Amino acid sequence: MNWTKPYRPLALLALMIPFVFTMSCKKAAPTAAPAPAVPTVMPLQVDRLNPDLDKIIPAGAQLERVATGFKWVEGPVWIQGSLYFADIPSNSIRKWTPGEGVSIVLQPSGYQGSEPYGGPEPGSNGMTLDAQGRLTVAGHAQRDVYRFESLNSRGPITILANAYEDRLFNSPNDVVYRSDGSLYFTDPPYGLRTQLDTDTHKQLKINGVYRISNALEQKPGAPPANAAVQLLIGNLTRPNGIAFSPDEKYLYVDNTTPKKIWMRYTVRPDGTVGDPKLLFDDTADTRLGAPDGMKVDMEGNIYSAGPAGVWIFSPEGKPLGTIVMPERTANVAWGGPDRKTLYIAASTSIYRVNLNIQGEPVVHAK
Secondary structure: OOOOHHHHHHHHHHHOOOOOOOOOOOOOOOOOOOOOOOOOEEEOEEEEOOHHHHHOOOOOOEEEEEEEOOOOEEEEEEEOOEEEEEEHHHOEEEEEEOOOEEEEEEOOOOOOOOOOOOOOOOOOOOEEEOOOOOEEEEOHHHOOEEEEOOOOOOOOEEEEEOEEOOEEOOOOOOEEEOOOOOEEEEOOOOOOOOOOOOOOOOOOOOOOEEEEOOHHHOOOOOOOOHHHEEEEEOOOOOEEEEEEOOOOOEEEEEEOOOOOEEEEEEEOOOOOEEEEEEEEEOOOOOOOOOOOOEEEEOOOOEEEEEOOEEEEEOOOOOEEEEEEOOOOOOEEEEEOOOOOEEEEEEOOEEEEEEOOOOEOOOOOOO
16 A cells, blocks of 8 residues: 555554454464555446346446455445445455455465465465355365355365366366355456466366355364265366356356356256356457456346446346446455345455445345
8 A cells, every 4th residue: 555654653553453353273364454545436337239138227326436445356245234345456354344445364375385476476365255155265276165154253174176087176266156055156266376387286177167065054163074975067177267147057157268158057966057148249349358257137147247347137148237447357246135236346346336236145045
């Protein structure tokens, strides 16, 4: 953070505040001071492709920047009145609380080595909650999927899985639970040092989409349940964002590059997927950004990071329009007491916009 002289004492004071969220075997980190005040409210810019978008975005909607000063923010999730998110280059998970600002939750959150990582994304990535309210994290550069056992204690972090067929994951990117307690996640190579398929640390030939059956039932502190990992999709070059339809009939997965596409898969009763369908192909779009993290609302509309900002699709994959963002967009999350606030993680900042339709809950009930 670039503090001017009058703020330096406040920054030093903030660094002395005890860290209130510690985990066993993790060094406690100081509370981070909020960034200096910046202009926060701007008119919402929208690229309307279909009149149905007016049912979602209210007239006169505004885009508000609530936190800034980061490098590449990802994985937002709303928990107990705060937005948790990852700042991947700083290898940290942070949270923003209205009226209180930003604090560090965990650092390091991904790569744990003592030597410099040597790659651009050493931290953790996507996050979600399970049916017991436990925060589950795509470890990214840590090459695993892990779970906090409590938000308020020093209980253990449980590694749910870190390998498929005895080969380490590439770098788990985004995560979502099904109501049966199984966990689905994407595994592109973006957390590897070179981010390439030829990276010498890459053990899996594919960039897959996986499922951990019965992840909800894994006991705290238990060894990684690698035997429970199933490969669901193995033919996407860079699978990234992942979400279920409200009725869990479909699983949505997008692909970042070289094809910028959104896919839909039918979810079978046993949790596997089939019947792949291309929802939308935006490969020819040269604007900044690519398909990335996504969520759905209660009516089944899809909200996804993409070229120029946040793309909004109907449940059938019809593009309704784009929330045009001032920065490259990575992911979105529903928040606020009524889940009508869409939080947007975009490069250096966290933004929000109030919409008309309620977002789907993070936890799917049976």
